[in-house]
Amino acid sequence: xxxxxxxxxxxxxxxxxxxxxxxxxxxxxxxxxxxxxxxxxxxxxxxxxxxxxxxxxxxxxxxxxxxxxxxxxxxxxxxxxxxxxxxxxxxxxxxxxxxxxxxxxxxxxxxxxxxxxxxxxxxxxxxxxxxxxx
Numbered sequence: 001x002x003x004x005x006x007x008x009x010x011x012x013x014x015x016x017x018x019x020x021x022x023x024x025x026x027x028x029x030x031x032x033x034x035x036x037x038x039x040x041x042x043x044x045x046x047x048x049x050x051x052x053x054x055x056x057x058x059x060x061x062x063x064x065x066x067x068x069x070x071x072x073x074x075x076x077x078x079x080x081x082x083x084x085x086x087x088x089x090x091x092x093x094x095x096x097x098x099x100x101x102x103x104x105x106x107x108x109x110x111x112x113x114x115x116x117x118x119x120x121x122x123x124x125x126x127x128x129x130x131x132x133x134x
Contacts, residue, residue, distance in 0.1 A: 033082055034130040037090075040080070041134030044073030067105060074098050077134075086129055093125040097134075 047069045051062055074097065082090040099111035100118045111118065126134065 030083055030086065030130060033080070033086065034132070036080055037077065037129070037131055038133040040073060040076045041131075044069055045133075047073075070101055070105070074101060082129075089125055089128045093122065093129060096121050096125065 048066060051065045051069065054062065074094075077094055077097070080090075096112070096118055099109055100115070100122065102109040103111045103115065103118070113121075
């Protein structure tokens, strides 16, 4: 596996840990939605960690597994339905998150801005959406 691709992918996933927030007056609907999103991301990261901890197999097989895990995770995020007041932010979050992952994997894509700009935008969106693990 191309070491740079793996490092970039892990960095993209790891940059999301602990970047959210919430307040006591959040509506239960918002909190429930944030928990759903965080659950999807946490499960994806756990699977990625499992693949990375394996000592056997070829690098290309591991890369294929990583790509499948990340694609499944991003696809699952696409199926979640946010509360109406978070719809626009969540749509932007999904778009930028997918762009960041695709750029990390070296896939052709129309990612906006630099890696650093995308990561800052994702961090801001995570706060708006009250995400903690995605």
